[in-house]
Amino acid sequence: MKYESQKVSFWFFATCMLLLTLQIVYGFIMGFDRIGLDVLHDWIPFNAARATHTNLLVVWLLTGFMGAAHYIIPEESGRELFSVKLAYIQLISLILVGVTAIIGFHFNWWEGRKFLEIPRPLDYLVVLNVLTFLANIILTMWNGKKHTTTGIVLVMGLLFAALLYLPGMIWFDNQTLDSFFRWYVVHLWVEGVWELIMGGILAFLLIKLTGVDREVIEKWLYVIVGLTFLSGVLGTGHHYYYIGAPKYWLMIGGIFSILEPLAFLAMALFAINMYRKAGREHPNKLALYWTLGCALTSFVGAGLLGAAHTLPQVNMYTHGTLVTAMHGHMAFWGAYAMLVLAIISYSMPLLTGRKIYNNKVGLYAFWLSNIGMLGMTVALAVAGIAQVYLERKYGMDFLAVQKEIEIHFVVMLICATMFATGIGLYIANFIKYGGPVGQVTEEGDNYFEEAVA
Amino acid sequence: MLSKNQARTFFVVGTVFFTGVFFYLSYDTVVNHVDKQTNSQNMSAEVVRGKRLFDENNCMGCHTIMGEGAYYAPELTKVYERRGPDWIDVFMDDPEAMFPGERKMVKYNFTKEEKADLIAFFKWVGEIDLNGFPPEPDKGAFASTVITTTGSAAVEEKPSKWSLCSACHSLGGSGGNVGPALDGVGNKFDADYLRKWISDPQSVKPGTAMPKLPLSDAEREEMVEFLSKLK
Ligand code: HEM
Ligand code: HEM
Ligand SMILES: [Fe+2]
Numbered sequence: 001m002k003y004e005s006q007k008v009s010f011w012f013f014a015t016c017m018l019l020l021t022l023q024i025v026y027g028f029i030m031g032f033d034r035i036g037l038d039v040l041h042d043w044i045p046f047n048a049a050r051a052t053h054t055n056l057l058v059v060w061l062l063t064g065f066m067g068a069a070h071y072i073i074p075e076e077s078g079r080e081l082f083s084v085k086l087a088y089i090q091l092i093s094l095i096l097v098g099v100t101a102i103i104g105f106h107f108n109w110w111e112g113r114k115f116l117e118i119p120r121p122l123d124y125l126v127v128l129n130v131l132t133f134l135a136n137i138i139l140t141m142w143n144g145k146k147h148t149t150t151g152i153v154l155v156m157g158l159l160f161a162a163l164l165y166l167p168g169m170i171w172f173d174n175q176t177l178d179s180f181f182r183w184y185v186v187h188l189w190v191e192g193v194w195e196l197i198m199g200g201i202l203a204f205l206l207i208k209l210t211g212v213d214r215e216v217i218e219k220w221l222y223v224i225v226g227l228t229f230l231s232g233v234l235g236t237g238h239h240y241y242y243i244g245a246p247k248y249w250l251m252i253g254g255i256f257s258i259l260e261p262l263a264f265l266a267m268a269l270f271a272i273n274m275y276r277k278a279g280r281e282h283p284n285k286l287a288l289y290w291t292l293g294c295a296l297t298s299f300v301g302a303g304l305l306g307a308a309h310t311l312p313q314v315n316m317y318t319h320g321t322l323v324t325a326m327h328g329h330m331a332f333w334g335a336y337a338m339l340v341l342a343i344i345s346y347s348m349p350l351l352t353g354r355k356i357y358n359n360k361v362g363l364y365a366f367w368l369s370n371i372g373m374l375g376m377t378v379a380l381a382v383a384g385i386a387q388v389y390l391e392r393k394y395g396m397d398f399l400a401v402q403k404e405i406e407i408h409f410v411v412m413l414i415c416a417t418m419f420a421t422g423i424g425l426y427i428a429n430f431i432k433y434g435g436p437v438g439q440v441t442e443e444g445d446n447y448f449e450e451a452v453a
Numbered sequence: 454m455l456s457k458n459q460a461r462t463f464f465v466v467g468t469v470f471f472t473g474v475f476f477y478l479s480y481d482t483v484v485n486h487v488d489k490q491t492n493s494q495n496m497s498a499e500v501v502r503g504k505r506l507f508d509e510n511n512c513m514g515c516h517t518i519m520g521e522g523a524y525y526a527p528e529l530t531k532v533y534e535r536r537g538p539d540w541i542d543v544f545m546d547d548p549e550a551m552f553p554g555e556r557k558m559v560k561y562n563f564t565k566e567e568k569a570d571l572i573a574f575f576k577w578v579g580e581i582d583l584n585g586f587p588p589e590p591d592k593g594a595f596a597s598t599v600i601t602t603t604g605s606a607a608v609e610e611k612p613s614k615w616s617l618c619s620a621c622h623s624l625g626g627s628g629g630n631v632g633p634a635l636d637g638v639g640n641k642f643d644a645d646y647l648r649k650w651i652s653d654p655q656s657v658k659p660g661t662a663m664p665k666l667p668l669s670d671a672e673r674e675e676m677v678e679f680l681s682k683l684k
Contacts, residue, residue: 010492028544030525033525033556036531036556038556038557039559045515045557045559046515046523046525046526047511047512047513047515047516047523047559048511048514050515050523050525051511052513053515056551064555071551079489094543097580105511108509109508109510110509111508111509111511112507112508112509112510112511112512112513112514113508113513114514114522114523117514119564149457173496173501173504174487174491174493174496175491175518175519175578175581176487176490176519176581177483178482178504179519179521180479180482180487182521212589215457217458218457219455219456219457220460222457222460222461223455223460223463225462225464226464226467226468229464229467229468229470229471230467230471231470233471233472233474233475234466234471234474234475234478234682236475240482241584241586242519242520242583242584242585242586243519243520243521243583244487244491244519244581244582245482245486245487245490246481246482246486246490247584248478248486249478249482250584252478267570283476289543298488316585316586316588317522320517320519320520320521320522320524320528322523322524324524326526360476373536387524391589391590392587392590393590393591394590394591395590395591397629398526398528399527399552399555399556402556437537
C-alpha cells in the first residue's frame with residue numbers, strides 16, 4: 001500500500017462480506033419456497049425475499065466497486081484520497097439507506113419494478129450518496145500527479161453508472177414505456193458501463209499481478225470497452241422484442257446482442273495472454289485465481305449463456321422463464337461477484353499486512369464456490385428448458401409445470417450449499433486478515449517495480 | 454500493429470456513433486410507435502390506478518408480466534382473457550380458496566374498486582401488441598398432454614358466471630382440473646342438490662376443497678338449470 005487513505009477500502013470490503021452473506025440467506029429462503037417449504041411466507045413472502053436478494057446483490061457489488069475505487073484511484077493518481085472523512089460518511093449513509101430499503105421491502109414498501117424496487121424517496125438519497133462518492137473520487141483524480149487510462153476508464157464507468165440510474169426514476173403510466181426505460185438502467189448497466197468498471201479493475205489487477213507493460217494492457221483495454229459499446233448499446237434491443245415496442249428491434253437487438261459475447265471473449269483472451277506474458281509469478285496466487293476466473297467465467301455466464309437465449313426466435317420461448325434466472329446467476333457471479341472478490345483478494349494482504357497468498361482455505365473457497373455456482377446454473381438450466389417445453393410448447397398449466405420441475409430445485413439447493421460453503425471459507429480468510437494496519441511503503445505494492453529496483 | 458491512440462479512437466468513435474443511433478431509435482419508438490402498439494387511448498384512469506397497485510404491491514416479485522418479473526407465479530399478460538373478470542374478482546379475495554394446497558400468493562384486502570382497477574389494467578395489458586408473445590402452444594402435436602385452463606366466457610350457451618367454475622372444472626375437455634369434470638353431472642345430482650351444493654359446499658360436505666362462490670340468486674338458478682341439463 002502506498003497511501004494511508006487507501007485503508008478506507010477495507011471497510012467497504014467488510015460491508016461487502018456482510019451483505020453477500022445476507023444475500024445468500026435470502027436466496028435459500030426462495031429456494032425452499034420453491035420446493036414447498038414456505039413456512040416463512042406470512043412474514044417474508046417470495047416477492048420480499050426476491051427484492052431483498054437482488055437488491056443486496058446490486059448494493060454489495062456497488063460497495064465493492066466503491067471500495068476498489070478508493071484503493072485504485074489514489075494509486076493511479078499518485079496522491080492521497082481527497083477526503084477520508086467524506087469516504088466514511090458516504091459508506092455509513094449508504095448502509096443506512098440500504099438497510100432502510102430492505103426493511104421497507106418486508107413491510108410492502110417498494111416500487112415493484114424488477115431490480116428498481118427501492119422506493120422513490122430513497123432513490124433521491126441514493127443519488128445524493130453516489131454524488132458524494134463521485135465527488136471524492138473525481139477530486140482525487142483531478143488534482144492527481146498523473147492520469148492513467150486505467151483510472152479514467154474506471155471513473156468513467158462509475159460516473160455513467162450514476163447517470164444511468166436516472167432514467168429509472170421517471171414515472172410512467174404506460175407499462176411498455178416503464179419497461180423500456182427500466183432497461184436503460186438494467187441492461188446498460190450490466191452490459192455497458194459496468195463493463196467499463198470491470199475493464200478498469202481487471203486492467204489494474206493485471207498490471208499489478210503480471211508486470212506486463214502498462215501501455216500494452218491499456219491499449220487492449222480500449223479495444224475491449226470499444227467492443228462492449230459497439231455491441232452492447234444497440235444490444236439493448238434484445239429486451240425490446242416482446243414488450244410492445246416496434247418490430248425493428250427484433251432485427252437490431254438480435255444482430256447486435258449476438259455480438260456482445262465478443263467483448264467478454266476479448267476480456268478472457270486478454271487476461272490469459274497477459275498472464276502468459278508475465279515474466280515472473282506474483283506471490284499472491286489467490287488474487288490471480290480470482291482474476292483469471294472472473295475473466296473466464298464472465299465469458300461463459302454472460303457471453304455464452306446470454307447468447308443462448310438472445311436471438312428473437314429463441315427468446316420468444318425463453319423470455320421470462322427460469323432460463324433467464326439461470327443466465328442471471330452465472331453472469332452476475334462471473335463478471336461482477338468474482339471481480340469484487342478478486343480485488344479484495346489482491347488488496348487485503350496490502351491493507352492488513354498479513355500475507356495470505358496461497359492458503360488451503362482460500363483455494364477451497366475458490367473451487368467450492370465456483371463448482372457450486374456451476375451446479376446451480378446447470379440445475380436452473382434443466383428446470384428452465386423443461387419449463388419452456390412443457391409450458392410454452394405443450395401448453396401445460398403453469399402450476400402443473402412447476403410441480404414437474406420441483407426436483408431440480410432440490411439439486412439446486414444442494415449445489416447452493418456447496419457454493420455457500422465456499423463463500424463461508426472466503427469470509428473466514430477475510431476475517432483472518434484482521435483489521436487495516438498495513439504499512440505504508442515508498443514502493444507501494446508493485447511487486448514488479450520492486451523487483452526492478 | 455494497432456497503437457494505443459488508434460484503440461482510443463476506435464472506442465470513442467464507436468461509442469458515440471452507436472449511442473447516437475440508439476437514442477434516435479428510442480425516440481422513434483416512444484414518439485411514433487408505442488401509443489399505437491399499446492392502444493394508449495384506452496389507458497383510462499382505472500388502468501393507471503391498476504398499474505400503480507400492481508407496482509406498489511410488487512406483484513412482479515412473484516409474477517411475470519409481458520415476460521418481465523419473477524418466475525414463481527403465472528405469467529399475467531393474458532390473465533384477463535384466460536380467466537375473465539369475474540373469476541379474478543373472486544380470486545383476489547382469497548387466492549388460497551381457488552388453489553387449495555398450492556403455492557401461496559399473498560392475500561390482499563383490496564376493495565371492490567381496487568380490484569376493478571387491477572382488472573382494467575390486466576385487460577389493457579392483454580391487448581398490447583407484443584409482436585406475438587406469449588407464443589401459442591403447439592397443441593396439435595401433443596393433444597393428449599394438453600391441460601387448458603381457458604375461461605370459456607366467450608361461449609354463448611354457457612351460464613354468465615361460468616368462468617368462475619371453469620378454472621377448477623372441465624367440461625367437454627376444456628377447463629381446470631382442481632375439481633372433477635362436470636360432464637354428465639346432471640345424471641349424478643338433481644337440481645335441489647346442485648342448488649344446495651353451489652350455495653354452500655361446506656354445509657353439504659364439510660372440509661371440501663370447493664369454495665363458496667358469490668352468485669346472485671338469478672345466476673345460481675341459471676347455473677343449476679345448465680348443470681341439470683348436462684346428461
Ligand atoms: C455481465 C453481464 C451480464 C449480466 C450481469 C446479465 C444479467 C442478466 C439478468 C439479471 C437478466 C434478467 C433481467 C430482468 O429480467 O430484469 C438478464 C436478461 C437477459 N440477458 Fe443478460 N446479463 C449479462 C450479459 C448478457 C449478454 C452478453 C447477453 C447476450 C449475448 C445477455 C442476454 C440476455 C437476454 C436475452 C436476457 C433477457 C431474458 C428474457 O427475455 O427473459 N446477457 N441478464
Ligand atoms: C447460494 C444460494 C442462492 C440461491 C439458493 C439463489 C436462489 C435464487 C432464486 C430462487 C431466485 C429467484 C428466481 C425466480 O424468480 O423464481 C434468484 C434470483 C436471482 N439471484 Fe440468486 N440465489 C443464490 C445466490 C445468488 C448469487 C451468489 C447471485 C449473484 C452472484 C445471485 C443472483 C441472482 C439474480 C441476478 C437473480 C434474478 C434473476 C432473474 O431475475 O432472472 N443469486 N436466486
Ligand atoms: Fe441485456
